[in-house]
Amino acid sequence: MAEEKLPTRSEDFAEWYNQIVLKAEMADYAPVRGCMVVRPYGWTLWENIQAALDRRFKETGHVNAAFPLFIPMSFLEKEKEHVEGFSPELAVVTIGGGEKLEEPLIVRPTSETIIGYMYSKWIQSYRDLPVLINQWGNVVRWELRTKLFLRTLEFYWQEGHTAHATEEEAREETLRMLGVYADFAIHEAAVPVIQGVKSQTEKFAGAVMSTTIEAMMGDTRALQSGTSHYLGQNFARAFDIQFLDRNNTLQHCYTTSWGLSTRFIGAIIMTHGDDQGLILPPRLAPIQVVIVPIFKAEAETAAVLETVARIQSELKAAGIRVKVDDRTEVTPGFKYNDWEMRGVPLRMEVGPKDIEKQSVALARRDIPGREGKSFVPQTGLAATVTDMLADIQKSLLDRATAFRDSHIHQPKDYAELIEVVSNGWAYAWWCESAECEARIKEETKASSRCIPLDQDEGHGRCIVCGKDAKRKGYFAKAY
Amino acid sequence: MAEEKLPTRSEDFAEWYNQIVLKAEMADYAPVRGCMVVRPYGWTLWENIQAALDRRFKETGHVNAAFPLFIPMSFLEKEKEHVEGFSPELAVVTIGGGEKLEEPLIVRPTSETIIGYMYSKWIQSYRDLPVLINQWGNVVRWELRTKLFLRTLEFYWQEGHTAHATEEEAREETLRMLGVYADFAIHEAAVPVIQGVKSQTEKFAGAVMSTTIEAMMGDTRALQSGTSHYLGQNFARAFDIQFLDRNNTLQHCYTTSWGLSTRFIGAIIMTHGDDQGLILPPRLAPIQVVIVPIFKAEAETAAVLETVARIQSELKAAGIRVKVDDRTEVTPGFKYNDWEMRGVPLRMEVGPKDIEKQSVALARRDIPGREGKSFVPQTGLAATVTDMLADIQKSLLDRATAFRDSHIHQPKDYAELIEVVSNGWAYAWWCESAECEARIKEETKASSRCIPLDQDEGHGRCIVCGKDAKRKGYFAKAY
Numbered sequence: 036m037a038e039e040k041l042p043t044r045s046e047d048f049a050e051w052y053n054q055i056v057l058k059a060e061m062a063d064y065a066p067v068r069g070c071m072v073v074r075p076y077g078w079t080l081w082e083n084i085q086a087a088l089d090r091r092f093k094e095t096g097h098v099n100a101a102f103p104l105f106i107p108m109s110f111l112e113k114e115k116e117h118v119e120g121f122s123p124e125l126a127v128v129t130i131g132g133g134e135k136l137e138e139p140l141i142v143r144p145t146s147e148t149i150i151g152y153m154y155s156k157w158i159q160s161y162r163d164l165p166v167l168i169n170q171w172g173n174v175v176r177w178e179l180r181t182k183l184f185l186r187t188l189e190f191y192w193q194e195g196h197t198a199h200a201t202e203e204e205a206r207e208e209t210l211r212m213l214g215v216y217a218d219f220a221i222h223e224a225a226v227p228v229i230q231g232v233k234s235q236t237e238k239f240a241g242a243v244m245s246t247t248i249e250a251m252m253g254d255t256r257a258l259q260s261g262t263s264h265y266l267g268q269n270f271a272r273a274f275d276i277q278f279l280d281r282n283n284t285l286q287h288c289y290t291t292s293w294g295l296s297t298r299f300i301g302a303i304i305m306t307h308g309d310d311q312g313l314i315l316p317p318r319l320a321p322i323q324v325v326i327v328p329i330f331k332a333e334a335e336t337a338a339v340l341e342t343v344a345r346i347q348s349e350l351k352a353a354g355i356r357v358k359v360d361d362r363t364e365v366t367p368g369f370k371y372n373d374w375e376m377r378g379v380p381l382r383m384e385v386g387p388k389d390i391e392k393q394s395v396a397l398a399r400r401d402i403p404g405r406e407g408k409s410f411v412p413q414t415g416l417a418a419t420v421t422d423m424l425a426d427i428q429k430s431l432l433d434r435a436t437a438f439r440d441s442h443i444h445q446p447k448d449y450a451e452l453i454e455v456v457s458n459g460w461a462y463a464w465w466c467e468s469a470e471c472e473a474r475i476k477e478e479t480k481a482s483s484r485c486i487p488l489d490q491d492e493g494h495g496r497c498i499v500c501g502k503d504a505k506r507k508g509y510f511a512k513a514y
Numbered sequence: 515m516a517e518e519k520l521p522t523r524s525e526d527f528a529e530w531y532n533q534i535v536l537k538a539e540m541a542d543y544a545p546v547r548g549c550m551v552v553r554p555y556g557w558t559l560w561e562n563i564q565a566a567l568d569r570r571f572k573e574t575g576h577v578n579a580a581f582p583l584f585i586p587m588s589f590l591e592k593e594k595e596h597v598e599g600f601s602p603e604l605a606v607v608t609i610g611g612g613e614k615l616e617e618p619l620i621v622r623p624t625s626e627t628i629i630g631y632m633y634s635k636w637i638q639s640y641r642d643l644p645v646l647i648n649q650w651g652n653v654v655r656w657e658l659r660t661k662l663f664l665r666t667l668e669f670y671w672q673e674g675h676t677a678h679a680t681e682e683e684a685r686e687e688t689l690r691m692l693g694v695y696a697d698f699a700i701h702e703a704a705v706p707v708i709q710g711v712k713s714q715t716e717k718f719a720g721a722v723m724s725t726t727i728e729a730m731m732g733d734t735r736a737l738q739s740g741t742s743h744y745l746g747q748n749f750a751r752a753f754d755i756q757f758l759d760r761n762n763t764l765q766h767c768y769t770t771s772w773g774l775s776t777r778f779i780g781a782i783i784m785t786h787g788d789d790q791g792l793i794l795p796p797r798l799a800p801i802q803v804v805i806v807p808i809f810k811a812e813a814e815t816a817a818v819l820e821t822v823a824r825i826q827s828e829l830k831a832a833g834i835r836v837k838v839d840d841r842t843e844v845t846p847g848f849k850y851n852d853w854e855m856r857g858v859p860l861r862m863e864v865g866p867k868d869i870e871k872q873s874v875a876l877a878r879r880d881i882p883g884r885e886g887k888s889f890v891p892q893t894g895l896a897a898t899v900t901d902m903l904a905d906i907q908k909s910l911l912d913r914a915t916a917f918r919d920s921h922i923h924q925p926k927d928y929a930e931l932i933e934v935v936s937n938g939w940a941y942a943w944w945c946e947s948a949e950c951e952a953r954i955k956e957e958t959k960a961s962s963r964c965i966p967l968d969q970d971e972g973h974g975r976c977i978v979c980g981k982d983a984k985r986k987g988y989f990a991k992a993y
Contacts, residue, residue, distance in 0.1 A: 063632065067582055075577035075647060082578065098558065103544045103549040104621075123611060128606060129606065129608045139609075149544070173583055173652070
């Protein structure tokens with residue numbers, strides 16, 4: 036219900052976000068600090084995200100499985116960087132069945148260790164490779180500052196874990212899955228992400244190389260939206276994941292891991308939303324079309340509802356996710372605001388005049404007011420709606436891409452970098468040293484987001500220290 | 515791989531079960547006591563179960579959501595029977611982010627309490643009712659004796675939680691969802707369950723009435739395979755789930771909960787499996803048809819593989835889940851045994867002679883040997899296979915139903931009851947007293963399974979005490 040006025044995005048982006056998540060009934064605060072409840076509207080969006088990703092995982096040869104929630108503390112300690120990275124964030128079970136446990140169990144923050152342990156049992160020979168397994172589930176990281184979807188103690192995600200015979204294959208897999216994430220983000224969520232490599236400082240604890248898709252939110256801050264890691268032989272050595280190769284020699288596997296979480300819902304909200312509320316990309320929207328029946332006189336009701344029911348079943352049959360808002364206790368105007376706030380891509384109005392003219396009114400969520408409204412014939416309506424949804428999807432991607440590109444700057448010197456990261460991203464030559472990265476962060480709060488995979492050849496001078504730099508990197512304030 | 519010989523089911527049913535779960539790669543033991551890893555083959559079966567149930571949940575108006583893994587200890591204590599029932603089984607988180615928690619958090623054993631808390635926030639008016647939410651997730655119960663799928667510390671399930679304005683509606687919902695479970699079990703899993711009401715002793719901790727679907731396993735023991743509970747106003751009172759009714763009077767809701775878990779995989783295995791291994795019902799089988807290409811001479815290979823590839827894509831296009839076993843390091847005979855052990859309903863053999871004759875050989879998993887083998891034309895193969903899968907599905911249900919019915923006895927007196935529960939179920943008049951139930955359990959190890967919903971009118975004398983009894987109940991040894 037949209038009784039209170041939302042703050043505008045320019046007034047207070049953070050508060051706009053919080054309120055829209057609550058009002059649109061995407062999520063709610065749980066009674067446990069830092070945890071969230073994902074409400075049906077938000078969870079259906081997540082189910083659609085899951086389906087779009089899962090299809091891509093299966094097309095690339097992966098299968099799903101389920102590994103335990105609990106991990107013995109000693110497992111984490113087997114990979115030095117891994118335990119250092121995660122130990123401040125752990126939830127620890129010390130009591131089970133009324134008794135103190137001999138070895139405390141941690142609630143998984145990620146599953147490289149326990150999956151590594153199982154892979155060492157399952158993998159014997161090169162014939163068993165590659166192992167390409169994904170898991171959908173929940174993980175827990177004891178965060179201090181939390182924000183619905185973006186950073187919560189418990190969150191939902193998928194984590195892929197693969198094992199390969201060669202470094203080359205494992206590196207290929209890492210980039211393949213990064214590509215899958217980018218393809219999903221761009222073509223399903225209309226979020227124009229940039230693919231790149233994380234700096235050594237920002238990489239996953241235990242990885243040789245981390246890659247990321249980075250998205251620009253409506254306030255120009257960056258959001259890391261999915262990551263894919265090449266783990267080298269680090270976990271294979273820690274957990275003895277070994278195989279006999281074709282020459283009967285024992286070798287350690289090369290492994291990867293990659294994950295995308297409910298955080299991505301935050302990316303969708305903050306990429307597309309406007310001052311009226313959410314705007315959901317049609318391909319993922321739980322409801323693609325909402326039909327609002329209009330009648331003043333009792334006498335008109337039956338005819339309108341009959342037409343609405345017919346249209347509803349036509350659209351359903353065409354695979355369109357449609358909802359009829361037949362509430363009687365609120366006005367059509369209230370309904371318009373309510374569904375706009377919830378980001379339904381297309382609203383259809385059907386009243387007595389429309390029945391007379393054999394037409395309906397369609398209002399696009401992405402184009403407010405009259406400009407986004409059109410009257411179309413009832414004949415061929417499913418095709419008209421399908422086309423319009425595709426057009427909305429495209430227009431959201433175009434708009435987000437244009438916004439992103441207009442807020443990426445190539446500063447000529449460090450002074451300009453400081454200026455541009457106050458309201459955008461800087462793309463600049465960087466020597467890739469941790470010192471220069473730290474200086475930028477300290478002085479501007481912008482972190483290194485990624486070194487993009489696609490970039491021009493050549494080299495230049497580091498924007499901070501002036502030393503020779505082979506690649507350019509993105510720097511931005513981030514969530 | 516089927517190197518070691520399975521014990522037969524009559525030799526050692528329990529060991530047959532354990533070995534088949536491991537060998538068919540359905541699940542594995544986790545390095546944490548009592549926990550399991552569900553391997554891809556087992557998880558795909560679970561995904562198919564999920565899809566079959568989720569479709570039914572949505573058709574009956576339910577939506578999915580996600581509630582937190584952690585529940586404050588104080589929540590459990592609000593419902594007296596609930597906390598008594600669950601407190602011996604809890605896993606408790608006492609440390610988070612390196613600090614001792616002020617209030618310990620339990621890892622959910624079930625979510626009535628935390629969902630009840632949220633419902634009290636969300637529900638204000640009769641207009642908000644009914645609330646029909648389901649959650650797919652993991653729960654933890656600190657069991658001492660565990661067995662893969664049947665009883666593990668962590669397991670996967672769905673739990674539905676609904677809130678209603680009236681007792682009548684809530685009771686209807688309880689039985690509706692029991693009916694959904696029975697429909698799923700019978701028509702998707704070919705497991706002929708019996709629907710009934712649990713005794714007061716056996717009901718869910720906190721429920722007014724528990725209902726159950728009970729299945730008979732291959733050793734005649736009963737397995738509780740899904741439960742649906744009418745909770746009355748117990749949780750509504752404990753968590754202040756209240757609404758203003760049409761007369762503007764504040765009322766407590768009536769709630770229900772219902773769940774079905776990965777335990778059901780155990781039901782499928784123990785209902786249909788035989789001494790060769792698993793037999794999976796076609797509607798749920800991860801692989802419905804396995805194609806084994808046969809060739810001796812090199813020269814035959816190309817033609818066989820080409821035909822196999824064509825057939826594979828024909829079957830796929832018809833929506834059949836098909837796999838080609840093109841391993842070169844093992845013999846066709848090894849493959850036959852391997853896929854039999856894994857329970858694939860239908861095996862197709864394609865060799866040079868079949869290509870000559872434009873036919874293929876089909877071998878049904880449910881009918882061993884020559885009797886189950888047929889040679890069919892390649893023309894119209896997708897339709898032939900679809901029909902045969904439907905026939906296998908039906909034959910599995912018929913066989914399980916006949917087995918069940920031949921092991922249900924109506925003992926004439928208590929002495930006969932003792933005899934029949936040693937290898938079957940007893941169906942007998944029962945006064946429904948806890949004393950008679952306890953006596954049966956103590957003297958025979960058989961527990962009361964359920965009082966079936968469908969039973970003849972009339973009354974008789976309790977099989978134990980001889981007092982007047984209004985209903986008959988099932989008694990059996992159970993998992």
